[in-house]
Amino acid sequence: MEHTSVIRAALVVAVAALLDAVVVPYLTFGFFSPRLTLIAVVFAASPLRDLQAVLLGFFGGVLLDALGGELFGVGALGGLLAAALSARASAVRRKGTERVLLAQVAGLAVACYDLLGYTARWLAGLDVPQLSEYAVWGVLPDALINALIAFLVGGWLLQIVIVKTPHSWE
Amino acid sequence: MGRKKSSAASGLAALIILCVASLSLFTVYVKEGDCEREGECGPLHTVQLGAAEVLQPVRSIFAAVFTPVTNTGERVMGAFDNSREQKLEREVQRTEELAAQASRLERENAQLRELLRGQRSVYEYGPLAQVVAPVGDQFTQRIIINVGTEDGVEPNRPVVIGESTLVGRTTEVSRHTAQVMLITDQMFAAGVRIVPPAQFDPASSEISPAVTAQNVSYGQGLLGTDLEGYLGVDLVSTSARAEEGDYIVTSGRAGDKELLFPPGLYVGKVESVSSQDIDQFKKIVVEPAMNPQDLEEVRVITDWAGRNG
Numbered sequence: 443m444e445h446t447s448v449i450r451a452a453l454v455v456a457v458a459a460l461l462d463a464v465v466v467p468y469l470t471f472g473f474f475s476p477r478l479t480l481i482a483v484v485f486a487a488s489p490l491r492d493l494q495a496v497l498l499g500f501f502g503g504v505l506l507d508a509l510g511g512e513l514f515g516v517g518a519l520g521g522l523l524a525a526a527l528s529a530r531a532s533a534v535r536r537k538g539t540e541r542v543l544l545a546q547v548a549g550l551a552v553a554c555y556d557l558l559g560y561t562a563r564w565l566a567g568l569d570v571p572q573l574s575e576y577a578v579w580g581v582l583p584d585a586l587i588n589a590l591i592a593f594l595v596g597g598w599l600l601q602i603v604i605v606k607t608p609h610s611w612e
Numbered sequence: 613m614g615r616k617k618s619s620a621a622s623g624l625a626a627l628i629i630l631c632v633a634s635l636s637l638f639t640v641y642v643k644e645g646d647c648e649r650e651g652e653c654g655p656l657h658t659v660q661l662g663a664a665e666v667l668q669p670v671r672s673i674f675a676a677v678f679t680p681v682t683n684t685g686e687r688v689m690g691a692f693d694n695s696r697e698q699k700l701e702r703e704v705q706r707t708e709e710l711a712a713q714a715s716r717l718e719r720e721n722a723q724l725r726e727l728l729r730g731q732r733s734v735y736e737y738g739p740l741a742q743v744v745a746p747v748g749d750q751f752t753q754r755i756i757i758n759v760g761t762e763d764g765v766e767p768n769r770p771v772v773i774g775e776s777t778l779v780g781r782t783t784e785v786s787r788h789t790a791q792v793m794l795i796t797d798q799m800f801a802a803g804v805r806i807v808p809p810a811q812f813d814p815a816s817s818e819i820s821p822a823v824t825a826q827n828v829s830y831g832q833g834l835l836g837t838d839l840e841g842y843l844g845v846d847l848v849s850t851s852a853r854a855e856e857g858d859y860i861v862t863s864g865r866a867g868d869k870e871l872l873f874p875p876g877l878y879v880g881k882v883e884s885v886s887s888q889d890i891d892q893f894k895k896i897v898v899e900p901a902m903n904p905q906d907l908e909e910v911r912v913i914t915d916w917a918g919r920n921g
């Protein structure tokens with residue numbers, strides 16, 4: 443029998459946000475950087491209820507904003523979108539395909555986050571590259587590589603969040 | 613038994629409310645004081661400063677782990693990069709040429725020092741600061757250093773290596789940490805002057821008085837990094853003098869505003885100069901004197917002669 447640990451899910455997202463703030467600056471190359479918080483939100487939120495999922499995404503994003511030092515609110519909205527997408531995807535998932543499906547959701551969430559960040563910078567009056575150039579050389583590779591990372595670590599993340607308890611007759 | 617899901621309506625309501633909350637956070641963050649002036653630090657910026665302060669020990673640990681790894685990676689990449697070897701050969705040739713001029717420059721410098729005595733900007737430095745870690749995302753080039761307001765550091769102060777090689781400027785400063793916007797950040801800008809090698813000594817940061825004379829037309833412009841990552845000087849008139857190998861130093865000019873940088877801080881050398889007939893300004897690419905990857909210790913210039921004058 444399986445059940446989902448909300449505390450574990452929150453811890454996974456918190457650790458990912460911390461790593462995002464501390465480690466990811468070393469792993470940023472051009473427009474690509476690993477989006478550990480978003481990946482964690484997608485996998486940690488998928489087994490949760492809708493309300494729990496969006497709250498986890500939002501507060502995970504707020505934590506990322508607070509630790510990261512970039513435009514506040516972008517992480518919150520990105521985390522929220524990632525959680526909402528994950529919750530929708532989990533409604534149609536089939537046994538055995540969760541990892542592939544959630545990796546795709548992570549890729550989509552990263553693309554949304556990149557575009558949100560782009561829009562936020564533009565709204566804040568900061569320099570932004572041309573949208574078409576950024577979409578092709580920034581958003582697309584970022585989404586694909588993060589989807590790959592999500593696929594590789596997703597199974598492990600799901601194992602942490604989903605707790606297996608022995609049946610009463612065992 | 614299937615998993616229990618809260619009703620779609622409550623989930624959707626929460627989603628909408630939190631979306632509005634996120635947008636509100638963004639609006640407040642952009643509108644609030646950005647900590648670049650004293651006493652104008654808004655609550656969200658304060659949260660980020662507090663987080664930077666708390667994370668400093670963790671960042672130091674990760675920096676100790678990652679810096680050797682990234683340096684090794686660069687060396688390995690450099691070993692396979694033939695263009696680097698060619699570049700080094702050119703550098704050697706140039707160094708030999710410069711060595712030939714050294715004795716002449718030495719004599720000139722001795723004379724110029726005499727002329728400049730009493731005119732040179734006097735800098736006040738904060739304590740030597742260690743670079744803790746890089747911060748930011750794809751669009752930014754920033755670092756955290758381990759000095760803050762308790763060390764006399766304030767926002768918008770020049771950060772240098774050695775005596776006067778400009779690295780960037782402080783942006784957000786907490787009690788024990790400061791964020792430094794590097795000169796290669798796309799948001800960085802500084803008024804600069806293009807000075808021929810014979811008129812400037814990067815080691816002592818002394819500029820010949822001839823540079824500021826009325827009848828010379830040495831190039832002046834705005835230092836900045838474009839979106840493709842090239843550090844350059846904009847707004848340099850096509851009629852102004854600017855040649856490959858010239859030095860880029862801060863001009864210290866900021867109209868009627870308080871000067872962000874004192875004059876004479878060394879930024880780098882002109883790597884290439886180009887312009888077409890239809891251009892109003894020259895396109896100048898600058899090779900920065902500092903490499904962001906090599907930064908270990910820096911100093912913040914806390915004050916200098918003539919800052920408020």
